[in-house]
Amino acid sequence: MTDFHEAAKGGLTSAQLEEVLRQVGAERYHNRHPFHHQMTAGALTKGQMQAWALNRYCYQAVIPRKDATIIARAEDPAFRAEWRKRVEDHDGDDGWNGGIAKWLKLATGLGLHAEMVKGERFALPATRFAVGAYLSFCASRSLLEAVASSLTELFSPVIIGERVPAILAKYDYVTRDTLAYFEKRPEQASRDSNFALAYVLSHADTPERQQAAIDALVFKCDVLWAMLDALMHAYGEPGHIPPGAFQPEAR
Amino acid sequence: MTDFHEAAKGGLTSAQLEEVLRQVGAERYHNRHPFHHQMTAGALTKGQMQAWALNRYCYQAVIPRKDATIIARAEDPAFRAEWRKRVEDHDGDDGWNGGIAKWLKLATGLGLHAEMVKGERFALPATRFAVGAYLSFCASRSLLEAVASSLTELFSPVIIGERVPAILAKYDYVTRDTLAYFEKRPEQASRDSNFALAYVLSHADTPERQQAAIDALVFKCDVLWAMLDALMHAYGEPGHIPPGAFQPEAR
Structure with missing residues (x-):
């Protein structure tokens, strides 16, 4: 694990800075997280998939305000x-x-019910804190x-490329139509990033x-990672759902 | 588990509001969290105790700024x-x-080394987000x-009363001097709350x-709960320490 804390010490060329930023993604983007691996392996229960979608909604909903x-x-x-x-893309x-x-x-x-999702009340507090x-x-x-923190989008076409085919193959209750969100995202994310x-x-x-930009991208990777950590802790086995949060019916 | 979301519907007397606020604490304060139970049972490793102190420092350090x-x-x-x-108490x-x-x-x-703790760099991102x-x-x-969110102090003498004797009895490397922080806290917390x-x-x-005050106390309980969730997920078994966070040497 690279310590990125002093990665720009002495100064970097533009090419070196890009290399460090891409290395942050290679080591810390949430496609390295065990919850993502469980998802692509088909190992998540329907309740866990619901909890993921419900919590990630809080993130999606704040993106246009962030922008x-x-x-x-x-x-x-x-x-x-x-x-x-x-x-425009999000709204x-x-x-x-x-x-x-x-x-x-x-x-x-x-x-899930649309109003329940939009209300965000049953999302994990840890999700809200990260967002x-x-x-x-x-x-x-x-x-x-702020701009550098958006650079996780450099890596999102990769995670989408892993996620979508795996979900369609491994979860028979998920249709291509349900995953329509991801269709345009790789193109938009490439343009934006x-x-x-x-x-x-x-x-x-x-x-x-340079160091501030690197730290910003590390911070953003921490945000995405913490969201999956919270999901895994709450909805994994044995499961530690905090008081008041979504209780899946489906297992 | 009470749903406090509409607890003040129709209006409460002052005594009823106090009762609801105390009920929030009875159900959601972090003395109900499994990590606290593990601590008082003597079940935490030294590394887990260190991670707790290191992360909780981030909370302590922000309290005077919050106030x-x-x-x-x-x-x-x-x-x-x-x-x-x-x-004055904290600074x-x-x-x-x-x-x-x-x-x-x-x-x-x-x-732990004082500078490492004060630097906060090795605390869990989830701790920083909650704080x-x-x-x-x-x-x-x-x-x-803001004032209502401080009312978790109503319940802190209880958790301190559970924590201190148990730590002194169950962790032979902890002295009364190390726990000096807690000596004045019950009195201060009672005055403040x-x-x-x-x-x-x-x-x-x-x-x-009234509802806003209840929600504020629920929110604050969520903050404290999320901090222990994050500790338990990162430093429990099997352990999922996020990239860059404190790695205990002691087990």
Whole structure:
């Protein structure tokens, strides 16, 4: 396990910085998490799949607010216009025909009630805390750090490529239609992460800023990892569902 | 398990509100958590005890900032003067002779290096997210909610009364001196929570405000519970320590 804490010491070239950022993903992105491995192995119960969709909804729902926070802090109109595409992708034309609506469809396709999912009241507190930390980070840190924290999207086409075929093959109650969320995501994520990576590589022009960008990506990997840790602890065996959280009927 | 979500529907008398708040504690305070039970049973390894002290330090360290946030929002000088005692308790005269310093002593008494603990870098991300959520809550919610979220102190004399004798009896490497933090806490917590409870009971004067106070205490119980969930998942058996977090040497 690499210690990324002083990875930019002495300064990096742009190519070296990109290499370190990709190494963060290779070591710490949540496709390395055991819960993801259980999912792709077909080992999750329907209740666990529901808990995953229910909790991940809280993350999906906050993404456009996170991105609007970033837009609000950007002084460059061209940057704002580019970043706005992210909000459009998730909210759609009317708020309910973009990515959030598709994630909701995934959750209801797994048998959950839409209103229960949207209410977020039965999500794990740990999920809410992680998602809240991400939103706060993008509001309180530098714009460079906020942008760098989005770079997990560099790795999302990989996890989607692992997740979708495995889910369709191993969980007979999941249809391609239920997973429609993922259809456009690899293309959108590639477009977005190329833009964000170029921004980070050109603006992280001191060792301090390079380290801040690396730390931001580590932080974001921690957010995604902590969400799966919480799911695994609550809904794995023996199961430690915290008071008030979703209780699966399906096993 | 009581659903506290609509506990104040229709309105409560002051005595009824107090009863509901105490019921929240009886059902959701972290003395009900299996990690606490393992601790008092003498079942934790030294590494688990260290991880507990290391992570809980992040919570202790943010308490005076949380309390200063509350003071900063209070318009009543008498309220501020009373609440200031909390900051004094934790920071002491010079920053390092109050509660935080005593918690650090607990951590070093368990064999950790002070600088490592103070740096917080090896704490679990989930701990930082939970602690950050508490700080954000006290900054962004109403003063009533911020005050109500402190009411877990109503229950802390109980958990300290369970914890201290059990630790001294069951872990031969822990001395009374190491646990000095807890000596003054029951008295301080009683003083503070009596004041906070009186404030909440007099200011929660509509069903909506009563519900907000109840929800705030539920939220705070969730914070403490999530911290122990994260510890148990990372450092229990089989152990799922997230990337970059504290790796115990002692077993």
